[in-house]
Amino acid sequence: MKKTGAEIFIESLFKEGVDTIFGYPGGAVLPIYDALYKSRLRHILVRHEQGAVHMADGYARATGRPGVVLVTSGPGATNTVTGLATAYMDSIPVVAFTGQVPTELIGNDAFQEADIVGITRPCTKHNYLVKDIRDLARVIKEAFYIATTGRPGPVLVDLPKDVLNDSTEFIYPDKVHIPSYQPTYKGHPGQIRKAVNQILASKRPIIYAGGGVISSNAANELRQFAKKLGIPVTTTLMGLGAFPGTDPLFLGMLGMHGTYGANMAVTNTDCLIAIGARFDDRVTGKIDEFAPYAKIIHIDIDPTSISKNVVVDIPIVGDVRGVLKDMMKLLTAAKVREFKKGLKEWLGDIDGWMKTHSLSAAQDMTRKIRPQYVIERLYKLTKGDAIITTEVGQNQMWAAQFFKFKEPRRLLTSGGLGTMGYGFPAAIGAQIACPDKTVIDIAGDGSIQMNIQELATAVEYKLPVKVAILNNRFLGMVRQWQEFFYDKRYSYTCIGNKPDFVKIAEAYGGVGLRAKKPDEVDPVIKEALKVKDRPVFMDFVVDAAEDVYPMVPAGQPLSKMLLV
């Protein structure tokens, strides 16, 4: 039976198991919106296309399923670029459909035309322009396949209006055939054996786990592996939750704002086991002084990440979950017993470091609210059972340091690109994905204004997302750098105390609460947690002088942390 391009689009999404899309209409996509009118596909109408992409991203991080975006041509498409780059840097499966002018007008500087395929080539895993309706179903299937396999990433599909209006027989292919795209999933058995032997021979091992563990759904395997061998674990920002944050083997996050214990352990280790992580500059500090005494084992699904920044001794390309399982098969009870005996001194050293400079959210109840205290109270009052999204800057770092994540897919944060304005729409996407969970965006007063318009979306769909605004009237992280490295020349980082966030929340139909003193923090949080049908802004008026510690200054090795 013949179907139009718009109908094929919707039917293909159903075939892919999609139940929700995030979008904003426009001229070029009118045919799809008309078909959506009679469809049972759930469409979330946002207020800015960037919000749509971050929502799809938050949905994907919270569930592991691909997030889907639908926007119009020209400015609608270009508004997705930041969101796509965010998903690209953190390897998140998002499929974005953009409208395009009719094929005969492409390249003609037509109304609302943009070469979005050209613009997003460097910030998507792959992209397509569908020029013929007979390619449409195959391209959609390929787009979802590419976005969700190997190292996940965003894929963009550009749909010219005439293709959407054209019609053809709808046949959805049951297999994808891309001979040039064959990710490697199974780790090389020889390398795996080498790695296990190296680990068993080490006396000061440490596991450095990243976002790849979560993408691979390997948190259970990681936990089994670490606990079986008794090896301490540190994670990157993207890896928080991959290993239970409350476990005694967990050292906290490492890197520029990592804990003293984690950074000292990585600096002194003789065997660094990198799992699903990419040795990013925020983690390594000065590269030639990173893990100087260690043999490095690196397990990653993407060969380009291996030995890109740090030369690795035992690389293993493969899916983290499968490789960990294969490694555990090689561990005999006798070898493990022997190994664990040799770790006593190392574990003692680590214990000492962890106790020396531990993070503190202590609050003097007679002075200004400390932002760290707010995070800790959020943790305690939710019993750690919430999905946390963050914006970027000091708010993000404090959230990572003071909220303990016991499970994966609980912290949704823009790590690679560091996009301010990510957290609020991501929280909306996560709330839609997990309607029964408490979802809290930890924001700064600068970041929250970048996608504040999505309050309308949250109110419209009755989403009880809570936003904890750590309001210090500054662009906090930049102010901190100006304080440390530019002699306190606070150039254009003071943003003042407007708007009144309580009034803004109320103006959109949400709830606004404010805490100005430490004893008001708990009541505000408890009040917010009671709201079940609309978003809540919690305006915490915090001390602007607080800095994120520890801090490894740019270009310094991890051992040269600045401590309180």
Added chain:
Amino acid sequence: MRHTISISVMNEFGVLSRIAGLFSGRGFNIESLCVAETIDPRVSRMTIVTSGDDRIIEQITKQLNKLVNVIKVHDLTGEEYLERELALIKVNCNADNRAEVLSIVDIFRAKVVDVSPRSYTIEVTGDEEKIAAITELLRPFGIKEIVRTGRIAMARSPKAK
């Protein structure tokens, strides 16, 4: 160090742009680039000459392999391979030196493909050294214009069984 890399790609819309963009986006340099369809019209072959140390070349090769359209990447450097370029050289000549130009053309097994009262246009194919040599020999006559293709390359067949 200079490397000649041969890449087989799915001949899809934008693939040349994607690969060139990969090089520029990551700061790898392209000295020359040549691409055309192979006997299978769905597959194109690209030959890129680039330079860098071993780490850079390893990254370039891995990043190319990562692209969805790229079927195979073969770094020919260090192996036995054939390389060829074609150059069109328009050289000044007059009644006095015409014969000398023609004898150079003859020695290099090149061809004259265009004639005018004051110039000859010469077509020459060969490896990089040959093109450089004939260009040097023609330079004293005055080269009006020179256009070169990029380098194309192919591995030699194994000689032993």
